[in-house]
Amino acid sequence: MPVGLNSTDLDRLDEVVNIRRKVKRGDLLFRNGEAFTSLYAIKTGFFKTCVTTEDGREQVTGFQMAGEIMGLDGIVSDHHSCNAIALEDALVCVLPFSHLETLSRDFPALQHHMHKIMSREIVREHGVMLLLGNMRAEERLAAFLLNLVQRLHARGFSQSELVLRMTREEIGSYLGMKLETVSRTFSKFSEDGIIDVKQRDVRILDTNALTQLYNPQPCN
Amino acid sequence: MPVGLNSTDLDRLDEVVNIRRKVKRGDLLFRNGEAFTSLYAIKTGFFKTCVTTEDGREQVTGFQMAGEIMGLDGIVSDHHSCNAIALEDALVCVLPFSHLETLSRDFPALQHHMHKIMSREIVREHGVMLLLGNMRAEERLAAFLLNLVQRLHARGFSQSELVLRMTREEIGSYLGMKLETVSRTFSKFSEDGIIDVKQRDVRILDTNALTQLYNPQPCN
DNA sequence: CGATGGCTTGAGATGTTTCAACCCACGTGG
DNA sequence: CCACGTGGGTTGAAACATCTCAAGCCATCG
Numbered sequence: 001m002p003v004g005l006n007s008t009d010l011d012r013l014d015e016v017v018n019i020r021r022k023v024k025r026g027d028l029l030f031r032n033g034e035a036f037t038s039l040y041a042i043k044t045g046f047f048k049t050c051v052t053t054e055d056g057r058e059q060v061t062g063f064q065m066a067g068e069i070m071g072l073d074g075i076v077s078d079h080h081s082c083n084a085i086a087l088e089d090a091l092v093c094v095l096p097f098s099h100l101e102t103l104s105r106d107f108p109a110l111q112h113h114m115h116k117i118m119s120r121e122i123v124r125e126h127g128v129m130l131l132l133g134n135m136r137a138e139e140r141l142a143a144f145l146l147n148l149v150q151r152l153h154a155r156g157f158s159q160s161e162l163v164l165r166m167t168r169e170e171i172g173s174y175l176g177m178k179l180e181t182v183s184r185t186f187s188k189f190s191e192d193g194i195i196d197v198k199q200r201d202v203r204i205l206d207t208n209a210l211t212q213l214y215n216p217q218p219c220n
Numbered sequence: 221m222p223v224g225l226n227s228t229d230l231d232r233l234d235e236v237v238n239i240r241r242k243v244k245r246g247d248l249l250f251r252n253g254e255a256f257t258s259l260y261a262i263k264t265g266f267f268k269t270c271v272t273t274e275d276g277r278e279q280v281t282g283f284q285m286a287g288e289i290m291g292l293d294g295i296v297s298d299h300h301s302c303n304a305i306a307l308e309d310a311l312v313c314v315l316p317f318s319h320l321e322t323l324s325r326d327f328p329a330l331q332h333h334m335h336k337i338m339s340r341e342i343v344r345e346h347g348v349m350l351l352l353g354n355m356r357a358e359e360r361l362a363a364f365l366l367n368l369v370q371r372l373h374a375r376g377f378s379q380s381e382l383v384l385r386m387t388r389e390e391i392g393s394y395l396g397m398k399l400e401t402v403s404r405t406f407s408k409f410s411e412d413g414i415i416d417v418k419q420r421d422v423r424i425l426d427t428n429a430l431t432q433l434y435n436p437q438p439c440n
Numbered sequence: 441c442g443a444t445g446g447c448t449t450g451a452g453a454t455g456t457t458t459c460a461a462c463c464c465a466c467g468t469g470g
Numbered sequence: 471c472c473a474c475g476t477g478g479g480t481t482g483a484a485a486c487a488t489c490t491c492a493a494g495c496c497a498t499c500g
Contacts, residue, residue, distance in 0.1 A: 051346050054435060059350040073346065075339030082346060101332060105325045112321060118338040119295035125345035126271050126293065126302060130279040132352035133396035137456070168479065176353035178457055183480055199465075199479075215274060357488070388447065398489055403448055419447070419497075 016103060017041075019094040029070065029084040029092060036074025038094045042066050045090020046165040049073075050173065051082045060174040062124070063087075063148075063166060066155060069117050071097075087165040132176045140175040141185045142213040145195070149204060160207070164200040236323060237261075239314040249290065249304040249312060256294025258314045262286050265310020266385040269293075270393065271302045280394040282344070283307075283368075283386060286375060289337050291317075307385040352396045360395040361405045362433040365415070369424060380427070384420040 020043070023029050029040060032052060047064040061082060064070055074080040075097065104111035131140055145162075153159045164171070168179040168186075175182070186202075189195045194210060196203040204210065240263070243249050249260060252272060267284040281302060284290055294300040295317065324331035351360050365382075373379045384391070388399040388406075395402070406422075409415045414430060416423040424430065 051350050053350065053354070057350070057354045059346075059353045061346050061349055072339055073343050076336045076343055081343050101328065101335070105328065105331065108321065108325065111325065114335075115321070115338070116296045118335070118342065119292055121342050122338065122345065123293050123296055123301050125342065125349065126279075126281050128349055129281055129345065129352060130271050130273065130277070132349060133279045133393065134273070134277045167477090173353065179479080180458080180481085181456060184456095187480070387445090399446090400448080400490085401488060404488095407448070 012103060012106075016095055016099045017093055019096075021092050021094050023086040023090045023092065025086050025088050025090075027086055029086065029090075030074070030080045031083045032080055034074075034080045036071065036078050036080055036097070038096045039069055039071040039100065040084070041093040041095060042068055042070070043091040043093060045092075046087045047084050047090065048087055048166060048170060048174075049082045049084050058173055060166075060170055062128075063174065065151060072118055072121055087170075128174075137175075137177055137181050137185050138188070138213050140177065141171075141182065141189070142210045144171065144175055145202065145204065146207070146210055146214060160204045162202050162204075164202060232323060232326075236315055236319045237313055239316070241312050241314050243306040243310045243312065245306050245308050245310075247306055249306065249310075250294070250300045251303045252300055254294075254300045256291065256298050256300055256317070258316045259289055259291040259320065260304070261313040261315060262288055262290070263311040263313060265312075266307045267304050267310065268307055268386060268390055268394075269302050269304050278393055280386075280390055282348075283394065285371060292338055292341055307390075348394075357395075357397055357401050357405050358408065358433055360397065361391075361402065361409070362430045364391065364395055365422065365424065366427070366430055366434060380424045382422050382424075384422060 021029075021040075023045065029047065030036075042064055044066055047070060048060050049062050049064065049070060050058050050060045052058050064084075070084050070092075071080065073082050100110075100114065104114055131143055135143065148164075149159060149162050152162055166174075168182045172179045172182045177185075186195070186197045189210075190197050192209070194204070194206045194213075196205060241249075241260075243265065249267065250256075262284055264286055267290060268280050269282050269284065269290060270278050270280045272278050284304075290304050290312075291300065293302050320330075320334065324334055351363055355363065368384075369379060369382050372382055386394075388402045392399045392402045397405075406415070406417045409430075410417050412429070414424070414426045414433075416425060
């Protein structure tokens with residue numbers, strides 16, 4: 001990641017990255033209320049994070065895939081404030097946060113990288129707020145699919161085919177709609193020839209139409 | 221803020237804090253797309269931050285008051301991705317970000333403080349997502365009022381009286397509802413004897429009822 | 441004092457949810 | 471290897487909350 005390091009430096013960096021942890025599908029990587037010690041970098045697998053209320057409502061706050069960082073929520077209070085659940089068997093790097101802080105004092109590149117990661121998460125959440133506050137069901141699902149496929153593509157997967165690792169209910173929770181509405185909207189897209197859906201397999205037939213939906217032009 | 225500093229240290233810290241900037245009501249502190257150079261700490265005044273879409277939709281992402289930090293969105297891309305607009309005449313401390321990064325390498329307490337600030341923002345946004353994704357109009361407004369009054373109280377203001385610095389439309393944008401719905405919900409609370417509203421002056425008569433609304437007990 | 445922006449309220453339209461029934465795919469165990 | 475059970479997904483119809491459009495009111499300020 002950063003540059004211009006000698007071998008001692010590399011050893012120190014290695015120290016922070018060499019703890020691994022396996023998480024089985026359905027298991028929690030960390031849970032709401034748990035003491036915060038580490039950030040987690042996903043090596044393989046797929047996660048959801050969600051917050052809950054006392055009366056049992058659940059809001060999925062994000063879906064995370066390989067290369068993404070989880071656990072930032074825990075820094076502020078030394079306790080996690082959400083649950084991280086593996087949607088498929090996963091392997092993560094455990095990054096003890098105090099080590100990260102120590103190291104990033106010596107490596108400005110690492111320091112800046114951490115700041116960027118947190119800032120990116122803040123900006124991502126702004127986008128979700130826009131989606132939840134302003135968009136209708138079709139726009140939400142279009143935005144969701146485009147975002148997913150774009151992130152998968154950046155990891156070498158297809159630009160047009162994807163396998164959903166989450167249920168309709170989880171998609172709905174993330175997008176602020178009920179699972180039935182998610183299902184109906186998938187069907188609508190399918191009828192319109194925009195996508196092909198068969199359960200969790202989705203093939204995007206008309207990316208342009210999705211983009212249009214997500215980002216409608218102002219009517220001049 | 222941090223502890224155990226000699227006078228040279230204090231001078232260095234002072235350097236980063238002694239730039240002030242006045243912002244008049246209605247003016248932008250920074251705008252979407254603008255180059256990112258600094259964070260801003262509010263000394264006095266009240267701001268909103270909002271993101272916009274090409275087709276002109278606007279989502280208020282937060283309201284900020286004295287003591288709070290703005291501009292974290294700019295770190296990831298070196299450009300701001302939202303607008304910060306003063307809702308009343310304001311004074312901010314300009315905190316050049318590169319100075320902050322340099323300083324926080326020498327002051328672990330400052331470093332950790334910055335991490336906490338970013339983490340706090342992430343957690344706050346989780347809460348907003350929960351609100352936007354799961355709650356109904358009354359719950360949203362109750363949550364909003366309770367949050368505002370709590371933050372004001374922490375700054376020495378009343379626990380029960382507040383003056384809204386934002387319009388119904390801005391509240392609505394933040395809470396994902398139309399201004400008419402905001403207005404109606406205020407009226408409903410007023411009819412129910414929970415609050416007293418006269419334009420922007422709000423007096424909370426029954427905090428308990430608001431809490432109940434926001435956080436309904438599971439029906440046993 | 442009039443203009444303006446912000447706020448309130450009503451009535452009808454709309455999109456999403458709710459409730460219900462049904463279907464399908466998958467995995468397990470007989 | 472098939473049968474069955476189960477969780478997930480689909481679809482329909484009615485209920486509901488919020489939005490839209492419209493009119494009118496109020497406070498503020500030049």
